[in-house]
Amino acid sequence: MPLNTRYSLTIKGHASCSYWSGIQKKEGTGLGSDFGLVDITKHPGLTPILVPVSNAKEDRTPSCHNNQRQVGVSPLLTVHQVVSWVAPPRGSRFGLRFWTRQITKHPGLTPILVPVSNAKEDRTPSCHNNQRQVGRRHKSVDPINTMSRDSNYDHHISIFSPQGRLYQMEYAFKAASSASGLTGIALRGKDTAVVVTQRKVPDRLIVPTSVSHVHNVTAKIGVLATGMTADCHSAVQRMRYEAADFEFKYGYSIPPAVLAKRMADIAQVNTQSASMRPLAVVLMIVGIDDVKGPQVLKVDPAGHYLPFKGTASGSKEQEATNFLEKRVDNIPEYSFDETVRTAIVCLGSVLGSDFRGSEIEVAAVTGKDGKFRSLTEEEIEDHLNAIADDADS
Amino acid sequence: MASSGSGYDLSSATFSPDGRIFQVEYAAKAVENAGTALGLKCRDGVVMAVEKPLQNKMLVAKTTGRRIHTVDEHSGVAITGFVSDGRQIINRAREEASNYEETYGTKIPPKTLAQRLSTYVHYFTLHGALRPFGASTLVASYDPATKSHSLHMVEPSGISYEYYGAAAGRGRQPARTEMEKLAINPKHNEGEAELITCEEGVKQLAKIIYTLYDESKDKPFELEMSWLCEGSGWKHAGVPRDTIAAAVEWAKQQIEDESDDEDEEMEE
Numbered sequence: 001m002p003l004n005t006r007y008s009l010t011i012k013g014h015a016s017c018s019y020w021s022g023i024q025k026k027e028g029t030g031l032g033s034d035f036g037l038v039d040i041t042k043h044p045g046l047t048p049i050l051v052p053v054s055n056a057k058e059d060r061t062p063s064c065h066n067n068q069r070q071v072g073v074s075p076l077l078t079v080h081q082v083v084s085w086v087a088p089p090r091g092s093r094f095g096l097r098f099w100t101r102q103i104t105k106h107p108g109l110t111p112i113l114v115p116v117s118n119a120k121e122d123r124t125p126s127c128h129n130n131q132r133q134v135g136r137r138h139k140s141v142d143p144i145n146t147m148s149r150d151s152n153y154d155h156h157i158s159i160f161s162p163q164g165r166l167y168q169m170e171y172a173f174k175a176a177s178s179a180s181g182l183t184g185i186a187l188r189g190k191d192t193a194v195v196v197t198q199r200k201v202p203d204r205l206i207v208p209t210s211v212s213h214v215h216n217v218t219a220k221i222g223v224l225a226t227g228m229t230a231d232c233h234s235a236v237q238r239m240r241y242e243a244a245d246f247e248f249k250y251g252y253s254i255p256p257a258v259l260a261k262r263m264a265d266i267a268q269v270n271t272q273s274a275s276m277r278p279l280a281v282v283l284m285i286v287g288i289d290d291v292k293g294p295q296v297l298k299v300d301p302a303g304h305y306l307p308f309k310g311t312a313s314g315s316k317e318q319e320a321t322n323f324l325e326k327r328v329d330n331i332p333e334y335s336f337d338e339t340v341r342t343a344i345v346c347l348g349s350v351l352g353s354d355f356r357g358s359e360i361e362v363a364a365v366t367g368k369d370g371k372f373r374s375l376t377e378e379e380i381e382d383h384l385n386a387i388a389d390d391a392d393s
Numbered sequence: 394m395a396s397s398g399s400g401y402d403l404s405s406a407t408f409s410p411d412g413r414i415f416q417v418e419y420a421a422k423a424v425e426n427a428g429t430a431l432g433l434k435c436r437d438g439v440v441m442a443v444e445k446p447l448q449n450k451m452l453v454a455k456t457t458g459r460r461i462h463t464v465d466e467h468s469g470v471a472i473t474g475f476v477s478d479g480r481q482i483i484n485r486a487r488e489e490a491s492n493y494e495e496t497y498g499t500k501i502p503p504k505t506l507a508q509r510l511s512t513y514v515h516y517f518t519l520h521g522a523l524r525p526f527g528a529s530t531l532v533a534s535y536d537p538a539t540k541s542h543s544l545h546m547v548e549p550s551g552i553s554y555e556y557y558g559a560a561a562g563r564g565r566q567p568a569r570t571e572m573e574k575l576a577i578n579p580k581h582n583e584g585e586a587e588l589i590t591c592e593e594g595v596k597q598l599a600k601i602i603y604t605l606y607d608e609s610k611d612k613p614f615e616l617e618m619s620w621l622c623e624g625s626g627w628k629h630a631g632v633p634r635d636t637i638a639a640a641v642e643w644a645k646q647q648i649e650d651e652s653d654d655e656d657e658e659m660e661e
Binding site: 203 | 556
């Protein structure tokens with residue numbers, strides 16, 4: 001039976017939610033045929049909504065549906081809709097039953113099954129209780145791409161969702177941790193602060209030294225910037241400017257914590273502005289403070305900043321942090337060598353592989369008079385060899 | 394996952410749920426549809442070439458609609474993609490270069506110029522009221538202080554790296570494969586002395602462009618080339634017309650020979 005012709009639609013027993021448009025007709029059945037459906041229990045938290053959309057020239061008025069449980073009208077669909085809310089089968093999470101729905105015959109109506117999120121945070125109060133509520137199409141996949149009328153506007157700009165979330169900021173975090181695929185680790189010992197990360201050159205035709213995520217900001221402060229590369233470079237430029245400006249105004253070089261606070265404040269502005277997006281960068285600022293000694297601070301897209309004894313960022317952040325937590329009591333007493341080697345070992349263990357000196361970047365600053373600098377390949381190889389010897393013995 | 398845009402692709406100021414910025418990716422697509430631009434860092438200089446498709450037979454092809462421009466004596470820039478967007482980047486590059494020289498008294502170092510351009514281009518990927526540039530920029534530059542030359546490429550996302558060989562535009566994938574075969578990377582050859590010279594680079598770039606060109610499918614084009622090398626006194630200049638013509642002859646000959654060789658092999 002072709003689409004856009006008269007038919008009636010019944011769902012018997014377990015119906016489900018997999019979204020499709022149009023109808024699958026089972027052979028050998030006439031009107032009122034069942035659909036080939038997917039078991040909804042495999043999609044926890046999703047409730048199907050049957051949304052017929054009129055393709056007919058004449059619009060049907062809602063009054064023809066008044067003996068159906070019309071539940072809510074999605075603003076997305078242009079003409080009248082009969083939205084039947086179909087509950088998950090008995091025994092599923094929500095304990096409600098499916099009931100069959102017979103949509104009266106409407107020429108040119110194509111039902112579209114649209115998954116709607118039933119996640120707790122997306123429910124409005126008293127929804128689903130009397131089956132008259134429907135369709136916070138909060139996470140629905142809208143087959144009709146009416147973008148400008150999209151009710152998920154809170155996903156698009158930095159405004160609050162009704163549940164109090166800032167989706168753009170959360171997506172920025174996602175971009176920062178998964179965009180580059182790298183993991184970075186920062187650690188501070190007794191008098192040394194170290195950053196370690198992988199060096200992945202995207203293309204053989206690129207000069208390897210130009211691919212670096214570790215940057216100098218001042219003589220004593222350096223930064224490991226992970227996330228979207230262009231955003232990283234922009235953030236580092238801003239850091240250099242801020243550091244130079246501070247020194248010009250106040251006559252002494254900026255302490256790492258002050259710089260971190262400044263970058264965090266700048267990052268926060270973008271989470272409160274509709275026209276600018278947050279930078280998808282996590283900055284790990286390491287430096288030597290004249291009073292407090294070595295410092296490691298992490299600044300994220302939301303505008304948080306915190307000092308750490310040891311921290312990680314990027315795709316394997318969690319595993320690396322777990323590794324460091326096991327050693328947290330000893331870390332503040334580590335010498336230069338121990339700090340560097342612990343950071344390298346941590347990276348090796350979370351990546352699950354050994355590497356050569358050319359595949360990682362290590363940079364450190366040591367002592368009151370130290371300068372932040374990247375270690376050369378030979379120095380890295382020496383540390384790697386020492387680690388291997390320790391492991392053997 | 395909203396992998397097809399679906400509302401998250403309307404402005405640069407919007408992340409998609411999986412952390413992508415679609416406007417920037419679409420800007421990169423705009424570049425992918427345009428004429429190929431190539432750059433090569435040779436032993437004694439940098440060579441750039443751009444394929445300029447001729448929209449109209451009545452155009453004065455050789456001198457108008459240029460895609461390679463001089464930014465300062467010691468740097469040049471080649472653009473591909475939306476040429477009008479590219480013109481903005483070039484103007485900005487010229488301002489940066491002249492501003493730097495006024496402030497600091499020396500020519501702008503290559504890395505600084507590339508960084509300034511990439512910051513500028515990146516800025517347009519941050520604001521909702523602006524759209525990203527639909528142009529990729531190759532920057533060939535010489536640093537008189539360190540006596541070193543370099544080639545950088547700035548993409549619409551604002552990412553910029555230094556390259557031994559860079560390609561942008563329609564034919565960039567096959568061009569990259571061809572360039573990897575050339576002796577431009579000191580690590581893969583026996584050090585600096587074995588790398589190709591600019592003269593050779595000009596010929597090789599012409600060959601790559603003509604290899605990628607398909608007479609039946611592509612519009613006729615004009616080949617613009619420039620170099621910045623010892624031979625030109627470390628000043629960015631257009632490659633002389635007869636050198637280009639000779640290189641094109643050589644390239645066409647090479648391509649014919651190679652296809653003859655292939656035919657012979659097939660017959661065997």
